Amino acid sequence: VKSGRVHQITAFSNERIKAIRSLDERKGRRALNQFIVEGLSNLMTAEDRGIWPRTIVVRTGAADADQTRLAAYLDRARAAGSDILEVPNALLEKLASKDNPQAALGVFEIIFGAPPTIDALKPRETWLALEEIRDPGNLGTIIRTAHAAGVSGILLAGTCCDPHQRDCVRATMGSIFAVPMVPQSREALLALIASWPGDTIATHLKASVDYRKAAPTRGPKLIVMGREGPGLSDGVAAACNLRLRIPMDPTIDSLNLAIATALIVYNVRRDRLPNT
Numbered sequence: 001v002k003s004g005r006v007h008q009i010t011a012f013s014n015e016r017i018k019a020i021r022s023l024d025e026r027k028g029r030r031a032l033n034q035f036i037v038e039g040l041s042n043l044m045t046a047e048d049r050g051i052w053p054r055t056i057v058v059r060t061g062a063a064d065a066d067q068t069r070l071a072a073y074l075d076r077a078r079a080a081g082s083d084i085l086e087v088p089n090a091l092l093e094k095l096a097s098k099d100n101p102q103a104a105l106g107v108f109e110i111i112f113g114a115p116p117t118i119d120a121l122k123p124r125e126t127w128l129a130l131e132e133i134r135d136p137g138n139l140g141t142i143i144r145t146a147h148a149a150g151v152s153g154i155l156l157a158g159t160c161c162d163p164h165q166r167d168c169v170r171a172t173m174g175s176i177f178a179v180p181m182v183p184q185s186r187e188a189l190l191a192l193i194a195s196w197p198g199d200t201i202a203t204h205l206k207a208s209v210d211y212r213k214a215a216p217t218r219g220p221k222l223i224v225m226g227r228e229g230p231g232l233s234d235g236v237a238a239a240c241n242l243r244l245r246i247p248m249d250p251t252i253d254s255l256n257l258a259i260a261t262a263l264i265v266y267n268v269r270r271d272r273l274p275n276t
Ligand code: SAM
Pocket: 203, 204, 205, 224, 225, 226, 227, 228, 229, 230, 231, 232, 244, 245, 246, 247, 248, 254, 255, 256, 257, 260, 261
């Protein structure tokens, strides 16, 4: 691999800085197929999986510092081919998120996962489908939870928020690199449910089965969660072979989507998680 180069940049109008700023918008991320990850620990989660940023933006002098975790990471990243842009603090602050700015941000290539191959699914696998999720914070929390619980991948069905949006990436705490994300149409989700070899589990406020009492036992699991606000569409809920409800105080309308997902996923995977 060709080593990356270090560039000193001071102007906000610099072309490379402009390209990075364009990644704040979904349009820009789509055009360049890149997204931003903030914070050294998240960059190092990517490194654990052998994934390197194309470009890293840091404060001027960071790459020359001796024996800091950041300088050592920058050395390894350069050797792996990442370019380093050294910028003044004021410029870095403009690129970083407002609340909790980090000392480094990385620009990574966007990679989506492939949908599951029905014949290759193993009985112990769990997949998660989100129908029309709209809140990036919820999506990021769900990605992190799915990683923790060993979910194989997340299907983003219909019009979903962008998993590479900054707030979502931040909420994943690095798990964005660990869980394959698969955008697909609602029709493709319905076809997948129809051909799924194990239990397909819808979550619905009006379902009659308490999630604690359901004991899904058949093969790989597909858990389907609905959208904040309207919930799961009738068609998708009806297509699943199990419909589960999380009991609540009767004066509450519903649980937050990410919390409901965590409860269901952990319950479905309770025998698949390491015992301590
Ligand atoms: N108002 C919607 C409805 O009537 O279905 C509920 C929206 S809820 C915030 C979003 C999603 O979270 C639901 O589609 C479901 O997947 C999940 N959810 C929230 N609370 C739940 C509960 N008590 N039981 C089962 N699923 C729940």
